[in-house]
Amino acid sequence: MTVQEMIGAHPQPPSIDRDALVRCIDECFDCAAACTSCADACLTEDGVQELVRCIRLNLDCADACDATGRILTRQTAPDVGVLRGAIQACAAACRACGDECDRHAQHHQHCGVCAGVCRRCDQACNDLLATIG
């Protein structure tokens, strides 16, 4: 909600589709938080050895989502190549992390929630990419 309000208060209107942009920023920051939490929750599980790949991809995805969320938040003098690279990197991280989380969703509720957030962020990235061309 704050992101939408801040983008609305920005002196420069977004150079790309506003709804797709706001949704993608929201999903990026949401996914960064979910992945940070899922990595930590996995660490507490008894069967942490089976979750090593999940933790690693959670950490990667949190970093990619956080950087992409920050980059997309900026409206001043954007470079479309930078935007496209960041969004694609974020989508790749969300896809890999969502796939891995899905494999543990039956046993670990946090992996199930995180998988859903990763899917939504991946989708928001692809939708935004489609509007950039």
Place this chain on the structure above:
Amino acid sequence: MTVQEMIGAHPQPPSIDRDALVRCIDECFDCAAACTSCADACLTEDGVQELVRCIRLNLDCADACDATGRILTRQTAPDVGVLRGAIQACAAACRACGDECDRHAQHHQHCGVCAGVCRRCDQACNDLLATIG
């Protein structure tokens, strides 16, 4: 909302007051996003020279809030000294940034919105600190 759901799905209950914790995490990530946006919006303004201190404090506050949000999200084997240091650093950044944003709120809507977010995050940090003791 995702943060609350993730903390609820975590195998280890928070070592500190859950409501104060979830609220503080939410405010940290919200404030990081608002400050990233405000720094960028200031950069676009005609009178950017008068907003140089605001931009600098926005960037500091975004970094402090992001790090603190990540640290507070983790529930595994917490160290209270690390938590306290992070929360205090975040509150200090929110206070300084909120004060500076307030000075420009009449002329720039984004500074007004950002000042409000900084105030809420500062308050959430102090409320959480009070529960830690």
Place this chain on the structure above:
Amino acid sequence: MTVQEMIGAHPQPPSIDRDALVRCIDECFDCAAACTSCADACLTEDGVQELVRCIRLNLDCADACDATGRILTRQTAPDVGVLRGAIQACAAACRACGDECDRHAQHHQHCGVCAGVCRRCDQACNDLLATIG
């Protein structure tokens, strides 16, 4: 130097060319620091209005380099699609930021230094990509 030592002390050897990897990680973290500094130095310049695009790309590049440096540092259970996306996003940010910094190098020493660091990081990313295939 620490990165090389840490990668050497890691129980799992890198899945990709060690020299190209260590160099790319070093360049990513170096470039993140240089871009953070250049954005701030630009902010202090009298002609900050002409440096608005430089500041914006500096901030984007710092975020992309920091995320990519973190992702490349991890050797556990890597996903090649995630690595490739991150490296490509980083190279795109370094290219755009280096080009813009170059345009101001004659007037601002910090832009000249930062342009050089961006070039090296872009090259290190491309060299690492070539070893991944």
Place this chain on the structure above:
Amino acid sequence: MTVQEMIGAHPQPPSIDRDALVRCIDECFDCAAACTSCADACLTEDGVQELVRCIRLNLDCADACDATGRILTRQTAPDVGVLRGAIQACAAACRACGDECDRHAQHHQHCGVCAGVCRRCDQACNDLLATIG
């Protein structure tokens, strides 16, 4: 080396002791990288269960060091309260992480290297704090 060069090329001289500042920035970024690597190396170890607290503190320390390194890199219009909070938070994270890494240094070389880096960063933070007063 790049940090020193960038601070030297900055139009505004540091408001605090230059040598202590440059050393602290270098140690912060070095420690962020070492902790990111140590967390990942711990994850690969057979006895990962015994390293759960180490991984958690590694991740906290990486986040605190990264944020503090970015904040200290900025020389424009500094707020001493923000600087002090960030440096203290970083020192607290380095102390806790260094202590935990030390406990595993005999069995894991990466913990030994990381403990040393944490000690140096903690010291650099305290030395810088002493110059701020």
